[in-house]
Amino acid sequence: MRVEELTRVVGLKDIVVEGIVSESAEQVHLAVRPANDLPLCRKCGDPCLLVHSTRARVVRHLDAFGRRTWMAFDSRMVDCLACGLGAEALSFVDPGMRTSRAFRRAVGELCALLPLKQVAEELHLSEDTVRTIDKEYLAAQYPPPDLSDLRTIAIDEIAYRKGHKYLTLILNYESGEVIWSGEGRKEATLATFFAALSPEVRGRIEYVSMDMATPFINAVAEWCPRAAVVFDRFDVVKHMNEAVNDTRKTTMAKADAKIRRSVKGKRFVLLRRRATLTDKDAGRLEELLTLNTDLTKAYLMKEDFQQFWTLPSLAEAATFLDAWTAEAADAGIPPIARVGRMLQNHRAGLLAYHRSRISNGLLEGLNNKINVLRRSRYAFRDLEYFGLKIRQLSIVRSKRRHQTYPLVDVTRDAA
Numbered sequence: 001m002r003v004e005e006l007t008r009v010v011g012l013k014d015i016v017v018e019g020i021v022s023e024s025a026e027q028v029h030l031a032v033r034p035a036n037d038l039p040l041c042r043k044c045g046d047p048c049l050l051v052h053s054t055r056a057r058v059v060r061h062l063d064a065f066g067r068r069t070w071m072a073f074d075s076r077m078v079d080c081l082a083c084g085l086g087a088e089a090l091s092f093v094d095p096g097m098r099t100s101r102a103f104r105r106a107v108g109e110l111c112a113l114l115p116l117k118q119v120a121e122e123l124h125l126s127e128d129t130v131r132t133i134d135k136e137y138l139a140a141q142y143p144p145p146d147l148s149d150l151r152t153i154a155i156d157e158i159a160y161r162k163g164h165k166y167l168t169l170i171l172n173y174e175s176g177e178v179i180w181s182g183e184g185r186k187e188a189t190l191a192t193f194f195a196a197l198s199p200e201v202r203g204r205i206e207y208v209s210m211d212m213a214t215p216f217i218n219a220v221a222e223w224c225p226r227a228a229v230v231f232d233r234f235d236v237v238k239h240m241n242e243a244v245n246d247t248r249k250t251t252m253a254k255a256d257a258k259i260r261r262s263v264k265g266k267r268f269v270l271l272r273r274r275a276t277l278t279d280k281d282a283g284r285l286e287e288l289l290t291l292n293t294d295l296t297k298a299y300l301m302k303e304d305f306q307q308f309w310t311l312p313s314l315a316e317a318a319t320f321l322d323a324w325t326a327e328a329a330d331a332g333i334p335p336i337a338r339v340g341r342m343l344q345n346h347r348a349g350l351l352a353y354h355r356s357r358i359s360n361g362l363l364e365g366l367n368n369k370i371n372v373l374r375r376s377r378y379a380f381r382d383l384e385y386f387g388l389k390i391r392q393l394s395i396v397r398s399k400r401r402h403q404t405y406p407l408v409d410v411t412r413d414a415a
């Protein structure tokens with residue numbers, strides 16, 4: 001192949017390929033030179049007559065026909081009349097970098113699809129290098145979000161490491177994007193987020209979806225006193241399931257052999273919603289419920305509470321909640337009484353669901369993908385990177401969601 005053709009294949013407009021320095025089945029090293037005879041000043045863009053010095057550089061570029069490709073060239077230091085000493089302007093590579101811009105973009109795009117470790121193996125790079133490149137790509141691709149229209153947020157925490165290490169995530173409910181992440185799950189964690197918002201932006205927030213967690217409640221009361229807190233229905237279900245499971249344990253402990261045999265191994269059927277059980281499991285559940293123990297009662301109360309979310313009006317929801325918590329107080333089952341007190345203490349935020357109809361479901365939906373990320377060792381070491389990856393996942397997903405279910409009425413133009 002002639003060098004003109006090589007230049008065309010490489011396809012960089014300010015590079016001329018002069019020849020192949022060395023090659024093997026896996027890799028190829030090209031000798032190249034900048035296309036313009038007079039180097040341009042990086043600061044002002046003017047051509048410079050004075051070249052102060054040159055420096056030999058080797059830059060990794062996109063693979064050429066499956067072979068890892070490097071370009072060797074002399075980069076010129078210019079003495080610009082206006083700006084003084086400085087590097088020459090090169091559009092394909094940034095100063096000091098050992099990889100071309102196109103290569104770095106390709107690494108970032110691959111990291112959106114594959115685990116970091118796999119990208120590193122595929123490209124014969126260290127994981128540290130891939131992470132550095134991806135982090136820079138993410139920062140450029142997903143700049144800090146525009147929060148001027150922020151109205152509804154969802155707050156959740158994820159454990160990123162055993163031993164109670166948490167990351168708090170904040171989601172813009174309308175756009176579906178994770179707009180912030182920070183280490184910890186304390187009041188101070190959220191204060192860091194709120195303090196960075198202007199008073200106008202904070203004042204526009206109407207609803208905040210969250211777990212029944214005191215630090216989050218306190219932080220919102222302090223920073224967004226006008227916002228209505230909406231407790232997440234998935235969190236309520238979690239507390240209900242815990243109460244049923246605790247009741248199962250105490251029932252087992254004081255039961256006779258017959259009941260114990262019946263209850264044994266039924267944890268799963270008790271914690272699933274009745275409507276989602278197979279016929280066989282539903283049969284196993286019925287058998288359990290005929291025993292008429294505290295566990296039977298606890299289970300039925302849990303199932304009964306499901307209605308709360310579908311009641312048609314705020315007034316009916318309030319009546320139902322008060323009746324349910326009164327029954328929980330009288331049932332004589334400590335775990336159920338505890339949940340009842342908890343719901344009564346969080347009454348306003350539970351009823352707020354009937355005005356806003358929001359939950360943390362969108363964040364819950366990200367959890368599977370975050371779990372995959374969490375297996376990477378960088379989840380532990382570089383929380384900034386972890387936060388950027390989560391933000392990327394949320395944005396990619398919300399774009400996909402909007403494509404499937406367009407938010408604008410596309411039929412109107414056709415009519």
Ligand SMILES: [Zn+2]
Pocket residue numbers: 041042043044045046080081082083084
């Ligand atoms: Zn200049």
